[in-house]
Amino acid sequence: MNRSNLALSAVVAVIGMAPVAMAGEPQPWAFSFQPGASPTMERITSLASFINVVIVAITLLVSGLLLYACTRFRADRNPKPATWSHNTPLEVVWTAIPAVILLLIAIPSFRLLYFMDRVQDAEMTLKIVGHQWYWTYEYPDHDFKFDSNMVQAEDLKPGQPRLLTADNTLVVPAGVPIRLQMTADDVIHSWSVPAFGIKTDAVPGRLNETWVQVKEPGTYYGQCSQLCGVNHGFMPVHVKAVPKEEFLAWVAQAKKTFAHLDGTRPETTVALAETAGGNRP
Structure with a gap:
C-alpha cells in the first residue's frame, strides 16, 4: 500500500471513530420509516x-x-x-x-x-453513475472519482452490516446542500437512501437531478432499487456524512489517491509508481 492510500485510510479511520449522531440502516421488525436525516x-x-x-x-x-x-x-x-x-x-x-x-x-x-x-442553492455537486453492479461517484468540484463495490460477507468487520457495506464509502459534508446528478452506462438503476428520502432512477443517456442536505454526521445505507440484473441485490449505497472540516481533509487525501475525472491517475500516485519502477533491479 502506497503512502497516499495509507494517509487516506488514516483519515477515514479518524472519521469512523468520530462520534456520529445518526445511523440510517434497516432495523429488525421495523414497521415505519427510518429516522429522517434530511x-x-x-x-x-x-x-x-x-x-x-x-x-x-x-x-x-x-x-x-x-x-x-x-x-x-x-x-x-x-x-x-x-x-x-x-x-x-x-x-x-x-x-x-x-x-x-x-x-x-x-x-x-x-x-x-x-x-x-428544486435544488436548494447547492454548495457542491456529486455525480452518481450506476453500473452492473456497482456505483461510480464523481466529485466535479474536486476533480476525482472512484468506484464503490459491495464488501463480501467473508471480508466484513465486526459491526458492518451485510449487503450494505461498500469498500469505498461515499463521503459528504453534513449540513451542506448537495446537488445529486444520476445516470447509468448500461441498464436502469435507482439510487436509494431511505433516511434521505431519495429514490432517483439512473437512466442510460439521461441525467436526472435531485438534492440532499444531510442534517447530522452519521453513516447511512441504501441499495439499488431498480431491478438491474442478476446481482441487483448486491449494489449497496454506503454514505458517511462528516463535519465540513473533516470532509475537506478527506478530499485533500482523496485527490492524491483516486483518479481524475478524465481517468488519469493523480500525480502523487504516478510519482510513487515511477519511483518504485526506477528502484527495481
Whole structure:
C-alpha cells in the first residue's frame, strides 16, 4: 500500500471513530420509516403521518356508519321497506366532503414534490453513475472519482452490516446542500437512501437531478432499487456524512489517491509508481 492510500485510510479511520449522531440502516421488525436525516425525509414523514390520520378517521367514520346502518335498518326492525331512493342534500354532502379531503391532501403533496425537485442553492455537486453492479461517484468540484463495490460477507468487520457495506464509502459534508446528478452506462438503476428520502432512477443517456442536505454526521445505507440484473441485490449505497472540516481533509487525501475525472491517475500516485519502477533491479 502506497503512502497516499495509507494517509487516506488514516483519515477515514479518524472519521469512523468520530462520534456520529445518526445511523440510517434497516432495523429488525421495523414497521415505519427510518429516522429522517434530511429536510426532504422529515417532510415526507410529516405528510405520511397526516395522511395516516386522515385514513384512520375515514375508516372509523365509514365503519361506524356501516355498523349503524346494519343495526338500525335490519329486516326485523323494518318489516316494511322504505320507498324513497334519493336524498339530494345528503348526496351533495358526501360528494363535497371527499373533494375537500382530497384537496387537503393534494396541497401539501404538491408542495412537497416542488420542494424535492428544486435544488436548494447547492454548495457542491456529486455525480452518481450506476453500473452492473456497482456505483461510480464523481466529485466535479474536486476533480476525482472512484468506484464503490459491495464488501463480501467473508471480508466484513465486526459491526458492518451485510449487503450494505461498500469498500469505498461515499463521503459528504453534513449540513451542506448537495446537488445529486444520476445516470447509468448500461441498464436502469435507482439510487436509494431511505433516511434521505431519495429514490432517483439512473437512466442510460439521461441525467436526472435531485438534492440532499444531510442534517447530522452519521453513516447511512441504501441499495439499488431498480431491478438491474442478476446481482441487483448486491449494489449497496454506503454514505458517511462528516463535519465540513473533516470532509475537506478527506478530499485533500482523496485527490492524491483516486483518479481524475478524465481517468488519469493523480500525480502523487504516478510519482510513487515511477519511483518504485526506477528502484527495481
